[in-house]
Amino acid sequence: MMIKRVFSLVIATFISLVLGISSAQAANSVDNSILEQKILNTGVKVMDSDVLKLPIEKMSENSSVKMFWSKSSYCSAAWGTSPVCKARYGTWGSPGLKINYKWGLRWFSNGEAAVSGRGYNAKGQERWYGLQGGQHGSGKVPWGNVLSVKAVKVKPMRFGVGSSIWWQ
DSSP states (O other), X not given: OHHHHHHHHHHHHHHHHHHHHHHHHHHHHHHHXXXXXXXXXXXXXEOOGGGGGSOEEEOOTTSOOOOOGGGOEEEEEOTTOXXXXXXXXXXXOOTTOEEEEEEEEOTTOOSOEEEEEEEEOTTSXXXXXXXXXXXXXXXXXXXXXXXXXXXXXXXXXXXXXXEEEEEO
């Protein structure tokens, strides 16, 4: 009796996954074809393929620089490491654009950190720009006409103590 029940559950799960994937693929193919056409029309460089799977924020030089808590991400680093953490949304830039980063230690983190934000130089090459060290910081980094995902590198600065930050 138990084997029959487990088998039924496995079959039901398989069928729902197959149906869910096929409908999602159909929806994504329409969205992706529209996005691909916009990319071709604007000449923006896609620098991180993950961006095509995320919601996208279009930025320009005169865009508002408001930061929202809903766009906050978190990054934790153990002593001796420097992980790269990505945002949950993509950023569509424009020629000459500089984007804002802001960060701070989370309430339970006792250390200090050195944080770098991902940006792109005039040739569209990825570069990491310092965003100050300590317990909080911010900065503007060159982005340009690039479609990518914001990211930070976090390096704990206090010996033997890791760091955990929130960032935007």
